[in-house]
Amino acid sequence: MIKFNVPAVAGKEKNYLKMVLRSKLFAGDNEFTKKCCSWLQTRLGCFKVLLTPSCTHALEMSAILSDIQPGDEVIMPSFTFVSTANAFLLRGAKIVFVDIRPDTQNIDEKLIEDAITERTKCIVVVHYAGVAAEMDAILSIAKRYSLVVVEDAAQAILSSYKGKPLGTFGQMGCLSFHETKNIHCGEGGAILLGDPELSERAEIIREKGTNRSCFFRGQVDKYSWVDIGSSYLLGELSAAFLYAQMEMAERIVQNRMCNWNHYYDGLAEMEQRGFLERPVIPDECIQNGHLFYIKAKSLAERTALIDYLAEKGIMTVFHYVPLHSSKAGQLYTCFHGEDRHTTDISERLLRLPLYYQLPRDRIEYIVEAVRQFYLNN
């Protein structure tokens, strides 16, 4: 069986974990956390990075930092993971979905303005598959209406738009280090912040609403409860594991991109003959090989393809069930405008196995299996 995902192991994880065991410093904000944060700050050119237990937690922090009040509206795509919506729902926001673009599956920037009301506070963009949403247009709308922009960059580490790393465009950017992502520590995440004032509040929110970070810097002589908050620190063992991955991040991304390109080239003929669609990467985007998908013609065709590939020992995955049509989505959210692409694409998109060091001959085997499916049907 060819697995859909095999989490990367970079090599030095064990050494770094042993170092933490010897140091007996297991809580967050120790040496490896600092190494990870400065790696991200340097690599992405961003003012402040805080590691979190997951991207979900980084999104929750973003919702608190956006000062969401009950009834405030937040605009986002419905074609995303549940955490994007949940984080804001937990603050009492009304989630307003708009349709996605049929090429990148990212929020359609042309539909955002029409969904804005007096209560709109925030636009959340998701960089699907590590390919950027149309940030120039989105930032200009946000500026005109004084809206906060949050980037769900869970899939987008080391991707960029017009040369600038994803996660650094909005007031907040959220990364995931879940084992299904390019670099990981099992469960983990980070919030990226560009603004010093927001960063200061973020440090308080993650420390249970206390100014403990100021205390450690010697700025106050006793720490106390000053704001709402929760516990949003990543433990040091996870940070040590993560740092080993960061040191190899470029190589991991390079390898994933080779795999991605191998699929892309291998399936060119199938697209030219009109059997399927391959991903579209706009010129201004550099992506990170996070996932490779094809689009079938219909739900029935995709189902048949999944079964065919499973028979050949190939595991494939589809997503997302559009949030607005899921059970919780029907209770708590609304879709603004017409759903032209969200549901349609969610029924046709199929992800093929892609991971670090996926052998080339397996990709060739998978490409051949897809070819056979179409040529024999």
Ligand SMILES: *Cc1c(COP(=O)(O)O)cnc(C)c1O
């Ligand atoms: C993976 C993912 C998340 C959640 O990440 P966790 O670290 O597991 O919380 C959120 N949004 C998107 C788009 C994702 O792909």
